[in-house]
Amino acid sequence: MARAPLTRDEVLATAADLVKQHGPEALTMRKLAAELGTAVTSIYWHVGNRESLLDALVERTVADLGAIRARGAGPAERIVSVARALRRQLRAHPHLVAMVHERGLTERMFLPAQRALVHEVHAAGLRGARAAEAVRAVQFQVVGFVLIERNRERAPVQRPGEEELWDAATAEDDAALARALAGPVDPDRLFTLSVRALVKSLLEPGT
Amino acid sequence: MARAPLTRDEVLATAADLVKQHGPEALTMRKLAAELGTAVTSIYWHVGNRESLLDALVERTVADLGAIRARGAGPAERIVSVARALRRQLRAHPHLVAMVHERGLTERMFLPAQRALVHEVHAAGLRGARAAEAVRAVQFQVVGFVLIERNRERAPVQRPGEEELWDAATAEDDAALARALAGPVDPDRLFTLSVRALVKSLLEPGT
DNA sequence: GGCGTCGGTGTAACTGTGTTACAGGCGCCT
């Protein structure tokens, strides 16, 4: 049973597999060792720690995210397209979001897109501090949205729940509003709507 | 050493203390038992589980959050004030945010404020589905922002880091922008700016 | 050839976690 000697990349690859399939909490050192057909200590030799392993995993996956290109006509639409592209990328790696969040590297997720955003904000005529604020506002909105979204998917049923909380009475006699708030959220729609609204204001000249 | 019999409330209270002081991961059943001067099984008897314990803790703390009142003149400013009040409340209980997030109850954090928001959106003239969308857009923005913010505070130094990433060259010769993006974020300012921008667009008549 | 060093692996243990089976104790009601 001579195995080819274990490499750090091999460890990272099967660790990534485990995480992709069953989530980060399913990645235990022993399971990983079993999967690799080796002993726990070998893993500790190659990657020092569970922490370091997850760090390396995050680094790896973030690096794998492709570059983001803006599409569309006006500056506003192009910025929105960047936001949507980022969201799509993050949603393609659901566990990544959790891991990045747990490690306190949330901003890190956005760095690949920041450059594209700066370009578009410039094209829209914003400069200096105002441009930076616009970029960061969009950045925070997108990443925050993705965090919440991932969260919602994990918690299918809320306990008091919006459903029974919003009847016509509590909604100040606006039955349509009550119905809308009691119903499920349409994340795609809400995301586009929010980003578009935010960007519209940010690009307006004025305050 | 006759102790007064343990009560569920007592357990929850000292559990809340532990979490407040050292974060949720420091709350182990044995530490809690030691703190209470009792045995682990007693805790299990009163609150069934660690899960249930944390659930109860979240419930308790969320219930303790005061009601949110809108302030200010125009509808837009009043909505912004609700958002800021919610953010302030959540930031006053830093660990709560983490716990709520981990338990997938992120929306739950917003329920107390939702009612206030509905009122203000109504006052601004929005009805039905449009009103609901506005409420939810603000809701997602605020909660998302708080999540990111808490995250930033936990991770003082990012590894590639925005600092060395943004020099004048990469910022398309906008030195002021490079400086702004390389510098630290001012969360208060960014938050108010973002919410104000979002709300402004949401309240505009039209699409 | 013998020997030591270094890279890499394996066995078996340590500590600490959540959780539970089980044996009671204490007080109240009948």
Added chain:
DNA sequence: AGGCGCCTGTAACACAGTTACACCGACGCC
């Protein structure tokens, strides 16, 4: 007194991350 329900404690189980230590094999050096 007896019984029962609330409550507590002892001791264990399974599983987690981590590590001390022995070992193996190749390589270089004397």
